[in-house]
Amino acid sequence: MKMATYSVLSGSVALITLQNPPVNALSEAVRTGITDAVQRTLKDPQVTSVVICGQNGRFCGGADIREFAGPMSGPPLVPMIHALEAMEKPVVAAIEGLALGGGLELALGCHYRIAHSQALLGLPEVTLGLLPAAGGSQRLPRLIGLPAALDLITTGRHISASEALKLGIVDQVTDDNALKMAVEFARSVVGQPLGPRRLSTRPCHSPPDVDSVLDQALAQVWQRGRGALAPVACVGALRAAATLPYAQGMEKERELMATLFNSGQARALQYAFFSQRVVGKWQPSGARWDNSTTRTIRKAAVIGLGTMGRGIVVALALAGVSVVAVESQEKQLAAARQMVPEMLQRGAGRRGLDTPPGVISFSSGLEDVSEVELVIEAVFEDMALKRRIFSRLATVCRPGTVLCSNTSGLDIDQLAEATQNPALVVGMHFFAPAHVMKLLEVVCGPRSSPEAVATAMVLGKRMGKVSVAVGNCPGFVGNRMLKPYMEQANFLLEEGATPQQVDEALEGFGFPMGVFRMSDLSGLDVGWRVRKEAGLTEQGVEPTRMRQGQRYSPLPDQMCEGGRLGQKTGRGWYRYDGPGGRVARSDPWVQNFLETYRARHGLVPRRIATEEILERCLYALTNEGFNILQDGVAAGPEDIDVIYVFGYGWPRHRGGPMFHAGQVGLARVLEKLEHYQHSHPDVPHLKPSSLLRRLVAAGSPPVQKWREFISKDRVHSQL
Numbered sequence: 211m212k213m214a215t216y217s218v219l220s221g222s223v224a225l226i227t228l229q230n231p232p233v234n235a236l237s238e239a240v241r242t243g244i245t246d247a248v249q250r251t252l253k254d255p256q257v258t259s260v261v262i263c264g265q266n267g268r269f270c271g272g273a274d275i276r277e278f279a280g281p282m283s284g285p286p287l288v289p290m291i292h293a294l295e296a297m298e299k300p301v302v303a304a305i306e307g308l309a310l311g312g313g314l315e316l317a318l319g320c321h322y323r324i325a326h327s328q329a330l331l332g333l334p335e336v337t338l339g340l341l342p343a344a345g346g347s348q349r350l351p352r353l354i355g356l357p358a359a360l361d362l363i364t365t366g367r368h369i370s371a372s373e374a375l376k377l378g379i380v381d382q383v384t385d386d387n388a389l390k391m392a393v394e395f396a397r398s399v400v401g402q403p404l405g406p407r408r409l410s411t412r413p414c415h416s417p418p419d420v421d422s423v424l425d426q427a428l429a430q431v432w433q434r435g436r437g438a439l440a441p442v443a444c445v446g447a448l449r450a451a452a453t454l455p456y457a458q459g460m461e462k463e464r465e466l467m468a469t470l471f472n473s474g475q476a477r478a479l480q481y482a483f484f485s486q487r488v489v490g491k492w493q494p495s496g497a498r499w500d501n502s503t504t505r506t507i508r509k510a511a512v513i514g515l516g517t518m519g520r521g522i523v524v525a526l527a528l529a530g531v532s533v534v535a536v537e538s539q540e541k542q543l544a545a546a547r548q549m550v551p552e553m554l555q556r557g558a559g560r561r562g563l564d565t566p567p568g569v570i571s572f573s574s575g576l577e578d579v580s581e582v583e584l585v586i587e588a589v590f591e592d593m594a595l596k597r598r599i600f601s602r603l604a605t606v607c608r609p610g611t612v613l614c615s616n617t618s619g620l621d622i623d624q625l626a627e628a629t630q631n632p633a634l635v636v637g638m639h640f641f642a643p644a645h646v647m648k649l650l651e652v653v654c655g656p657r658s659s660p661e662a663v664a665t666a667m668v669l670g671k672r673m674g675k676v677s678v679a680v681g682n683c684p685g686f687v688g689n690r691m692l693k694p695y696m697e698q699a700n701f702l703l704e705e706g707a708t709p710q711q712v713d714e715a716l717e718g719f720g721f722p723m724g725v726f727r728m729s730d731l732s733g734l735d736v737g738w739r740v741r742k743e744a745g746l747t748e749q750g751v752e753p754t755r756m757r758q759g760q761r762y763s764p765l766p767d768q769m770c771e772g773g774r775l776g777q778k779t780g781r782g783w784y785r786y787d788g789p790g791g792r793v794a795r796s797d798p799w800v801q802n803f804l805e806t807y808r809a810r811h812g813l814v815p816r817r818i819a820t821e822e823i824l825e826r827c828l829y830a831l832t833n834e835g836f837n838i839l840q841d842g843v844a845a846g847p848e849d850i851d852v853i854y855v856f857g858y859g860w861p862r863h864r865g866g867p868m869f870h871a872g873q874v875g876l877a878r879v880l881e882k883l884e885h886y887q888h889s890h891p892d893v894p895h896l897k898p899s900s901l902l903r904r905l906v907a908a909g910s911p912p913v914q915k916w917r918e919f920i921s922k923d924r925v926h927s928q929l
């Protein structure tokens with residue numbers, strides 16, 4: 211039952227308990243309950259103090275985000291919190307578990323705050339495209355000063371109870387029962403003056419150079435935010451707190467919130483919040499993996515200690531898994547022996563651990579993996595080599611060992627075929643650097659068992675990853691969609707654009723790096739190798755612009771042939787100070803190279819508008835997303851969006867490619883694809899997906915309804 215209950219302890223302490231599992235969010239019923247409880251407290255002369263707590267050891271996870279989608283009803287938060295603060299009986303918040311967003315704002319309206327040592331506190335509204343608009347942006351700086359409030363509110367980071375104590379957000383921290391302590395505390399402060407405890411009446415202590423502090427904060431959020439509105443609005447609200455009386459500050463807070471609340475960004479970020487939670491549950495087939503039994507992995511092996519393998523070893527060890535790290539090449543093994551412990555120590559430090567929880571042993575032979583419960587192969591993208599390893603593992607490992615490959619796009623089923631038990635083979639596609647990047651694609655082959663998938667998904671979660679189950683096809687979800695995106699970028703160069711122009715358009719959209727800067731960073735030879743395997747490259751002769759019946763740009767192959775592999779060679783689409791250099795500078799050589807190329811192929815360069823760059827790159831990518839949904843390679847649009855936000859730098863405040871298509875309007879995306887396909891009939895990736903056509907024909911349902919639409923569509927097409 212969602213509500214807030216009222217009871218009186220020992221005749222004098224009123225206890226208000228928030229009850230709305232799992233996080234006691236401030237839904238309409240809870241707000242109504244608190245408002246009623248305040249009235250009862252006021253009327254009861256026996257009650258001399260009040261304690262507010264949350265059921266099941268969780269104070270409050272904030273406003274009920276699900277309610278944001280509908281019209282607001284019930285008592286609003288701001289007057290409710292004011293009524294608490296204005297009470298003439300001391301009000302104490304007993305913070306157990308968490309006090310986030312509106313939950314912490316509620317606590318800031320109380321006169322005192324007692325926290326359990328394990329509690330987490332924060333104002334994460336900015337991550338949902340909002341600001342702490344229940345007075346939080348005005349009360350917090352009055353409590354802890356402007357610089358600390360700027361940090362907490364613009365980043366939305368969660369802090370520990372001990373940090374909250376240091377900052378002065380809470381009055382006491384306990385390892386014991388926080389509720390019991392809050393009740394005793396409430397009794398002890400009866401009769402003490404409440405004026406100084408009302409944060410709204412305090413002045414805001416700002417540094418003397420307040421303007422420059424705020425300007426600096428603004429510059430920082432512009433740079434970090436890549437076009438996000440909420441952090442900028444947060445600085446605006448804090449400026450009001452620092453420079454205006456409380457009532458005017460509250461007015462500014464309200465105005466800024468109204469602008470944000472109705473922005474597409476807030477909707478996108480709230481969608482991203484729920485998507486992250488949805489994707490953990492479904493397989494592309496539509497079955498739930500989280501009902502399957504999983505194996506608890508205590509000991510695992512990683513085969514291949516290149517960049518990816520080393521990162522995976524560290525990620526496993528930080529999750530408390532003991533690892534056998536195997537590398538057959540002596541030089542690579544020696545490098546790993548030196549680098550892995552350093553990486554591990556740094557990772558442990560970031561997590562506040564003295565010693566890393568998992569133990570690592572190094573080996574040069576596969577025979578040492580016989581005792582592990584799960585293996586992750588991370589060698590070169592070479593099918594023959596991987597198959598040899600899988601067939602050897604099938605004989606070395608004990609029966610029941612889950613065998614995973616970190617391939618970024620090869621056929622999992624071909625690997626499974628090389629073993630005796632294909633049900634135990636799944637893909638675990640990590641993203642570089644594997645101990646840092648949050649995304650994990652868990653690839654379900656046609657014969658992978660739900661148990662093997664579930665084991666990989668749960669292990670991913672233990673490693674702190676956002677795990678998404680995807681189907682088995684070339685490139686899986688992320689890299690399959692990247693192909694048409696990169697292809698368009700190359701075609702744009704042929705037609706007259708420069709790498710800078712394309713990158714600036716994409717960075718202006720919110721990507722941390724455009725496609726060419728990214729390609730220089732990861733190395734142009736990565737894609738070259740894949741194109742060679744696919745039989746697409748031509749050498750020696752004058753390269754053609756058609757391959758396998760489709761338009762093809764040989765530009766990146768020619769760059770590789772000339773040794774321009776990106777940052778590692780100091781030259782790529784940009785030039786760098788030297789091999790390994792990081793600062794990209796425009797390179798006249800590239801300009802010259804492109805001009806010569808165009809002249810040789812009779813291509814007349816034209817001025818290409820930013821709009822066309824974005825539409826062609828992004829809609830080609832999204833179109834492939836529709837094909838993926840249609841093929842059942844991803845369970846729903848949320849899965850694709852989470853992959854793009856966590857693995858490919860898609861700006862979170864734009865929700866993800868599929869959400870973005872919905873916001874632009876599916877009919878408009880379709881119209882644009884038709885337009886570009888008409889101008890480029892030899893580019894199959896611009897041919898609108900039939901799922902996109904069917905969605906438009908069905909009236910463009912919102913993205914949240916696509917999953918249902920697709921499953922009905924599938925049933926219909928099977929009839």
Ligand SMILES: CCC/C=C/C(=O)SCCNC(=O)CCNC(=O)[C@H](O)C(C)(C)COP(=O)([O-])OP(=O)([O-])OC[C@H]1O[C@@H](n2cnc3c(N)ncnc32)[C@H](O)[C@@H]1OP(=O)([O-])[O-]
Pocket residue numbers: 232233235271272273274275276287308310311312313334335338340341342343344484487488
């Ligand atoms: C208006 C004035 C200004 C105020 C604004 C705000 O307060 S904005 C809010 C500011 N607050 C925040 O930004 C906090 C957002 N929440 C979190 O960061 C995390 O949920 C957590 C750290 C509270 C718990 O992590 P955990 O790993 O233990 O658990 P989990 O993450 O898996 O969630 C479990 C279930 O609870 C659900 N749910 C959670 N919170 C809310 C909510 N507020 N509402 C509704 N639902 C919520 C979640 O969807 C999931 O549902 P499912 O899938 O089972 O149907």
